[in-house]
Amino acid sequence: xxxxxxxxxxxxxxxxxxxxxxxxxxxxxxxxxxxxxxxxxxxxxxxxxxxxxxxxxxxxxxxxxxxxxxxxxxxxxxxxxxxxxxxxxxxxxxxxxxxxxxxxxxxxxxxxxxxxxxxxxxxxxxxxxxxxxxxxxxxxxxxxxxxxxxxxxxxxxxxxxxxxxxxxxxxxxxxxxxxxxxxxxxxxxxxxxxxxxxxxxxxxxxxxxxxxxxxxxxxxxxxxxxxxxxxxxxxxxxxxxxxxxxxxxxxxxxxxxxxxxxxxxxxxxxxxxxxxxxxxxxxxxxxxxxxxxxxxxxxxxxxxxxxxxxxxxxxxxxxxxxxx
Amino acid sequence: xxxxxxxxxxxxxxxxxxxxxxxxxxxxxxxxxxxxxxxxxxxxxxxxxxxxxxxxxxxxxxxxxxxxxxxxxxxxxxxxxxxxxxxxxxxxxxxxxxxxxxxxxxxxxxxxxxxxxxxxxxxxxxxxxxxxxxxxxxxxxxxxxxxxxxxxxxxxxxxxxxxxxxxxxxxxxxxxxxxxxxxxxxxxxxxxxxxxxxxxxxxxxxxxxxxxxxxxxxxxxxxxxxxxxxxxxxxxxxxxxxxxxxxxxxxxxxxxxxxxxxxxxxxxxxxxxxxxxxxxxxxxxxxxxxxxxxxxxxxxxxxxxxxxxxxxxxxxxxxxxxxx
Numbered sequence: 001x002x003x004x005x006x007x008x009x010x011x012x013x014x015x016x017x018x019x020x021x022x023x024x025x026x027x028x029x030x031x032x033x034x035x036x037x038x039x040x041x042x043x044x045x046x047x048x049x050x051x052x053x054x055x056x057x058x059x060x061x062x063x064x065x066x067x068x069x070x071x072x073x074x075x076x077x078x079x080x081x082x083x084x085x086x087x088x089x090x091x092x093x094x095x096x097x098x099x100x101x102x103x104x105x106x107x108x109x110x111x112x113x114x115x116x117x118x119x120x121x122x123x124x125x126x127x128x129x130x131x132x133x134x135x136x137x138x139x140x141x142x143x144x145x146x147x148x149x150x151x152x153x154x155x156x157x158x159x160x161x162x163x164x165x166x167x168x169x170x171x172x173x174x175x176x177x178x179x180x181x182x183x184x185x186x187x188x189x190x191x192x193x194x195x196x197x198x199x200x201x202x203x204x205x206x207x208x209x210x211x212x213x214x215x216x217x218x219x220x221x222x223x224x225x226x227x228x229x230x231x232x233x234x235x236x237x238x239x240x241x242x243x244x245x246x247x248x249x250x251x252x253x254x255x256x257x258x259x260x261x262x263x264x265x266x267x268x269x270x271x272x273x274x275x276x277x278x279x280x281x282x283x284x285x286x287x288x289x290x291x292x293x294x295x296x297x298x299x300x301x302x303x304x305x306x307x308x309x310x311x312x313x314x315x316x317x318x319x320x321x322x323x324x
Numbered sequence: 325x326x327x328x329x330x331x332x333x334x335x336x337x338x339x340x341x342x343x344x345x346x347x348x349x350x351x352x353x354x355x356x357x358x359x360x361x362x363x364x365x366x367x368x369x370x371x372x373x374x375x376x377x378x379x380x381x382x383x384x385x386x387x388x389x390x391x392x393x394x395x396x397x398x399x400x401x402x403x404x405x406x407x408x409x410x411x412x413x414x415x416x417x418x419x420x421x422x423x424x425x426x427x428x429x430x431x432x433x434x435x436x437x438x439x440x441x442x443x444x445x446x447x448x449x450x451x452x453x454x455x456x457x458x459x460x461x462x463x464x465x466x467x468x469x470x471x472x473x474x475x476x477x478x479x480x481x482x483x484x485x486x487x488x489x490x491x492x493x494x495x496x497x498x499x500x501x502x503x504x505x506x507x508x509x510x511x512x513x514x515x516x517x518x519x520x521x522x523x524x525x526x527x528x529x530x531x532x533x534x535x536x537x538x539x540x541x542x543x544x545x546x547x548x549x550x551x552x553x554x555x556x557x558x559x560x561x562x563x564x565x566x567x568x569x570x571x572x573x574x575x576x577x578x579x580x581x582x583x584x585x586x587x588x589x590x591x592x593x594x595x596x597x598x599x600x601x602x603x604x605x606x607x608x609x610x611x612x613x614x615x616x617x618x619x620x621x622x623x624x625x626x627x628x629x630x631x632x633x634x635x636x637x638x639x640x641x642x643x644x645x646x647x648x
Binding site: 010011012013039040041042044045212213215216218220221223270273274277305306307308309310311312313314315316317318319320322324 | 334335336337363364365366368369536537539540542544545547594597598601629630631632633634635636637638639640641642643644646648
């Protein structure tokens with residue numbers, strides 16, 4: 001069986017995990033990585049690497065369908081936010097050629113992609129969260145808001161352009177920047193909770209990891225934790241989220257018994273390799289589903305108390321081989 | 325022979341390189357890593373890992389001397405800016421117990437640690453650079469300066485608090501921040517040039533790598549390049565820098581024939597593993613010097629056109645083992 005990792009970028013570990021899963025299940029199998037840039041470390045680690053058009057170009061879907069046919073791809077794994085809506089909208093076309101895309105339905109993607117919609121959805125579904133509004137709304141009703149806040153783009157990924165703002169005067173300097181949202185500061189430790197939803201919409205596994213250190217938006221140090229209330233909350237979120245499927249993660253700030261859900265990412269998180277090491281083997285269960293094998297998720301006992309410490313590994317290649 | 329890597333942090337590759345060098349030269353040898361935090365990925369990759377006091381505490385040097393005795397350390401490799409002055413000032417005490425510290429003399433450290441002093445030293449030594457002054461000086465003589473600028477701490481490491489400033493009004497908002505310097509924006513591509521200086525003060529190897537992508541102050545993608553003028557410039561810098569020794573790197577912006585030296589780092593750079601892969605084997609030559617082996621640097625032919633693409637690797641350990 002062959003798997004394709006889309007927008008592979010620096011996700012070397014995810015490529016290696018899928019290869020390990022294929023080899024442990026079938027004794028063989030190919031991982032194809034694609035990226036819009038030829039300068040992808042994960043691409044260089046995969047069995048095959050293809051440079052593809054950007055996901056917002058008209059050529060993207062036909063190109064990907066063609067690649068999936070050519071490499072006989074049974075499972076396609078998106079990894080970055082901008083491509084989720086595209087793959088979700090066209091997932092039936094991939095299914096028609098025998099490629100399952102591990103992606104949630106468009107409704108789930110739309111809720112997750114827009115942080116104001118996420119906030120409204122949390123509120124409507126009684127998921128504890130932090131007050132969130134557009135920058136214009138906050139500037140227009142100062143009597144209802146007090147600093148400090150977190151300001152971020154309504155559709156941003158990772159921590160790009162995320163800022164802590166401590167005063168009204170600081171907030172006002174941002175009025176010319178488009179599409180910003182303002183959030184009250186959530187108290188407590190930030191957790192990323194990985195969840196896996198089977199094709200029937202049931203959440204079969206959740207595992208929480210507490211962030212210990214973040215650098216440039218990527219978690220560097222984290223530890224898995226056992227927290228039944230947190231796990232129940234995230235299980236409920238992903239089961240109520242319409243059309244959720246496959247690997248997702250939910251960001252939650254945890255302050256003792258008080259929880260504040262902050263974001264939903266309907267894809268593998270950057271720090272997922274920790275959950276994999278701890279036994280939350282979403283790639284294996286997804287491959288089992290696609291291949292029609294008996295599911296093994298019920299045997300999993302993901303372990304709390306496993307810590308991850310990242311460092312830089314690298315791929316070295318001749319510059320001429322990658323067009324530099 | 326045993327080597328100690330100080331403030332090992334995330335420098336997993338450097339630890340692995342030293343181990344490889346020791347094994348290739350002697351068939352054995354131990355790499356000890358130390359850090360002020362128990363949560364060091366490189367520490368977990370080393371043969372031994374010790375948590376030590378911060379380098380600005382009075383306990384630091386006695387503690388390190390004690391460790392060097394205990395582990396029979398012949399070579400100690402500092403890696404972060406704040407510890408360079410400490411090790412340099414006390415290097416004779418380490419030498420007295422048989423430990424060579426790969427560090428330049430205090431004069432070199434002082435010039436490199438303070439970006440205003442670096443600028444003056446470049447100017448006095450006819451090294452092309454970019455105009456640099458303290459924030460107060462620039463604000464006090466507006467007739468002599470024009471935006472845009474790069475603003476950074478006078479003693480900062482990596483890209484911490486480095487900002488591009490495009491207007492006087494923006495610059496003025498920074499007046500309350502202490503110890504900032506203002507630099508004209510250097511044109512061209514940023515290069516890091518690794519240099520190795522033997523104990524006689526002669527530079528025996530330089531290798532330039534062009535930065536392709538930086539993330540959170542750490543180079544993510546880079547490629548080694550051949551540029552005789554750049555190499556000559558950096559060779560001259562490190563040979564004129566008083567008391568330079570071991571591995572250093574110089575940041576230079578290169579715009580065709582125009583070069584602007586920006587910083588000197590008298591230590592291994594974070595992106596050094598690329599130069600090692602390309603054949604600039606500073607760890608081996610340093611170990612040879614310390615061990616009294618015949619030097620092999622003259623045989624090295626570091627290759628241009630090698631590219632590095634980084635991704636995240638990780639060490640996984642039980643949280644209880646690291647006190648979490």
